[in-house]
Amino acid sequence: MLQSKLFYKTSKDISLEEKSVNAQLLIRAGFVDKLMAGVYTFLPLGLRVLEKIKKIIREEMNAIGGQEILMPALTPKENWTTTGRWDSIDVLFKLKGSGGKEYALGSTHEEIVTPLAKKIINSYKDLPLAVYQIQDKFRDEPRAKSGLLRGREFSMKDLYSFHADLADLDQYYEKAKEAYLKIFKRCGIEAIVVEASGGTFSKYSHEFQVLTESGEDIIFYCEKCSYAQNKEIAGYKAGDKCPKCGGKMLEGKAIEVGNIFKLKNKFSEAFDLNFLDKDGKKNLVMMGCYGIGPSRILGTVAEISHDENGIIWPVEIAPFDVHLLALFGKDSKVNEKINKESSRLQESLQKAGFEVLYDDRESVSAGVKFGESDLFGIPTRLVISEKTLAKDSVELKIRAGNEAELVKLNKIEKELGK
RNA sequence: CGGGGUGUAGUACAACGGUAGUAUGCAUGCUUUGGGAGCAUGAGACCCGGGUUCAAUUCCCGGCACCCCGACCA
Numbered sequence: 278m279l280q281s282k283l284f285y286k287t288s289k290d291i292s293l294e295e296k297s298v299n300a301q302l303l304i305r306a307g308f309v310d311k312l313m314a315g316v317y318t319f320l321p322l323g324l325r326v327l328e329k330i331k332k333i334i335r336e337e338m339n340a341i342g343g344q345e346i347l348m349p350a351l352t353p354k355e356n357w358t359t360t361g362r363w364d365s366i367d368v369l370f371k372l373k374g375s376g377g378k379e380y381a382l383g384s385t386h387e388e389i390v391t392p393l394a395k396k397i398i399n400s401y402k403d404l405p406l407a408v409y410q411i412q413d414k415f416r417d418e419p420r421a422k423s424g425l426l427r428g429r430e431f432s433m434k435d436l437y438s439f440h441a442d443l444a445d446l447d448q449y450y451e452k453a454k455e456a457y458l459k460i461f462k463r464c465g466i467e468a469i470v471v472e473a474s475g476g477t478f479s480k481y482s483h484e485f486q487v488l489t490e491s492g493e494d495i496i497f498y499c500e501k502c503s504y505a506q507n508k509e510i511a512g513y514k515a516g517d518k519c520p521k522c523g524g525k526m527l528e529g530k531a532i533e534v535g536n537i538f539k540l541k542n543k544f545s546e547a548f549d550l551n552f553l554d555k556d557g558k559k560n561l562v563m564m565g566c567y568g569i570g571p572s573r574i575l576g577t578v579a580e581i582s583h584d585e586n587g588i589i590w591p592v593e594i595a596p597f598d599v600h601l602l603a604l605f606g607k608d609s610k611v612n613e614k615i616n617k618e619s620s621r622l623q624e625s626l627q628k629a630g631f632e633v634l635y636d637d638r639e640s641v642s643a644g645v646k647f648g649e650s651d652l653f654g655i656p657t658r659l660v661i662s663e664k665t666l667a668k669d670s671v672e673l674k675i676r677a678g679n680e681a682e683l684v685k686l687n688k689i690e691k692e693l694g695k
Numbered sequence: 696c697g698g699g700g701u702g703u704a705g706u707a708c709a710a711c712g713g714u715a716g717u718a719u720g721c722a723u724g725c726u727u728u729g730g731g732a733g734c735a736u737g738a739g740a741c742c743c744g745g746g747u748u749c750a751a752u753u754c755c756c757g758g759c760a761c762c763c764c765g766a767c768c769a
Contacts (some may be wrong), residue, residue, distance in 0.1 A: 292707070311761095604728070607726095654732095
């Protein structure tokens with residue numbers, strides 16, 4: 278990708294109104310644009326990150342047998358009145374169509390997926406089953422805030438699993454938990470599994486929490502073992518002994534990046550989703566649901582992985598692998614050579630499988646290029662200039678590191694492949 | 696939804712009861728090219744409604760929007 282053609286705009290100015298770090302960095306770097314409170318446009322750079330996060334999620338969901346579908350965001354009122362949630366979900370966006378017909382914009386999809394599954398599940402032979410979707414969810418939050426962390430429209434992956442009995446649900450639930458941990462690890466964030474309220478379905482659900490001062494949840498976590506609980510349900514206070522291992526329980530603020538529930542028969546009962554077992558007897562299907570927010574992950578990474586110059590993207594979700602900067606001078610012959618070598622390098626890196634953003638702009642000063650490069654946070658920066666070409670070299674710097682080094686032009690692919 | 700704050704060029708800010716200035720960005724030209732370069736020229740703004748006043752961007756009231764705290768968060 279040529280940077281001269283990229284749809285973006287960076288800004289040096291920091292708005293004093295926009296206080297959340299993730300929003301400031303992502304807006305300044307041209308990754309997102311805010312349309313209104315809690316609603317954002319993803320620009321090319323931001324969308325690339327979002328899509329990479331989604332790709333990781335898809336891979337891990339597929340690996341535990343999830344099949345991707347796409348349900349509508351526009352849903353009929355009847356499905357919600359069946360479960361009583363038309364009235365009980367305060368954040369449900371409701372709208373009226375022609376003829377007075379009422380709809381809701383999906384804030385979650387149990388009401389849609391359960392009747393859908395009913396059309397397909399008849400026998401124990403159809404179980405277990407898991408389907409998921411990645412879609413924008415709508416929640417009429419009384420107060421959208423903290424940039425991408427709490428939006429009114431936000432991307433969500435929701436997986437729903439269907440089982441013949443509780444034991445099978447339990448087993449799958451643990452598998453999903455492991456898959457979630459893999460997802461967060463690949464996204465470069467460390468998530469703690471935290472026991473949280475199970476709502477009206479179960480004693481507990483499990484949240485995946487990332488410790489950071491900007492989090493809005495408060496969790497207790499053991500200094501020794503992996504036990505953790507959301508403060509909302511904890512029957513003890515910070516400093517008390519861990520109920521599991523006796524270690525000390527610490528308190529911390531955290532961002533919730535995922536939440537998994539055992540719904541059991543809550544929705545299958547409401548929609549009469551049942552199956553015939555081996556003996557020809559009717560049973561209710563046991564369900565689980567598993568949510569994860571790709572856009573919230575993106576915001577979380579910006580929140581925890583940055584320095585004073587900009588974002589530092591983890592390798593697997595970075596918008597590009599390599600940011601190639603060409604620094605031009607006043608000698609047009611030399612510039613021609615710089616451009617030729619840079620273009621050649623871009624092409625050969627792309628052939629080697631790297632995604633390259635090439636800053637090919639001739640009339641832009643070096644300072645601007647370096648500044649934007651730091652702001653973008655692409656993991657590897659390469660610089661070609663008259664100076665480096667004099668040594669048949671290119672300068673290599675890792676965004677997260679401090680040192681830049683010169684590497685011979687004919688060895689750079691090998692160097693990056695390490 | 697309760698409390699607080701803020702609304703002025705694309706962006707970030709300033710001033711002012713008599714229609715507005717700086718920086719940056721943008722356009723054009725020349726110069727410049729290893730850490731957000733220089734000079735010149737140009738285009739570009741007072742959230743909406745009402746009130747007070749000879750006169751309101753400025754003061755008052757209401758609305759709306761955004762930000763922060765709290766409540767809320769299947």
